[in-house]
Amino acid sequence: MILVCDASVVVKWFDARCESEVAEARRILNAHRAGALRARVLDLTYYEFGNALTHKGWQRRDVTAQLDDLELVCGEGLPLTPGARALAAAYAAAAAREPRRSTQRSRRSITSTARSTSGSVSAMTSA
Secondary structure, three states, X not given: OEEEEOHHHHHHHHXXXXXXXXXXXXXXXXXXXXXXXXXXXXXXXXXXXXXXXXXXXXXXXXXXXXXXXXXXXXXXXXXXXXXXHHHHHHHHHHHHHOOHHHHHHHHHHHHHHHHHHHHHHHHHHHO
């Protein structure tokens, strides 16, 4: 089983000060180490984790070392954004279900909204 952990869990593995639910987070880490589950993180988690440690007063070199340790524990972060293939497949699926006229209707409403707000914008800038 793969468990994707966010920064709030990961921080508790490395610095339990001022944290709640530390025992639960450590159980996840121990289960990962024992092979009962596979703990992974998103690529964004590295930024969040580093930021959290910095706000807790950690020095830059120590934060860097902990980021390296996190990579050893969880591996490379899973990408938050889908790849080009996944985006193309999602677009094709959406386009196959979406009637063309609703797209045209939304374009018209965007254009009319832009026209109606352009007068107020120019009035504000000339004042």
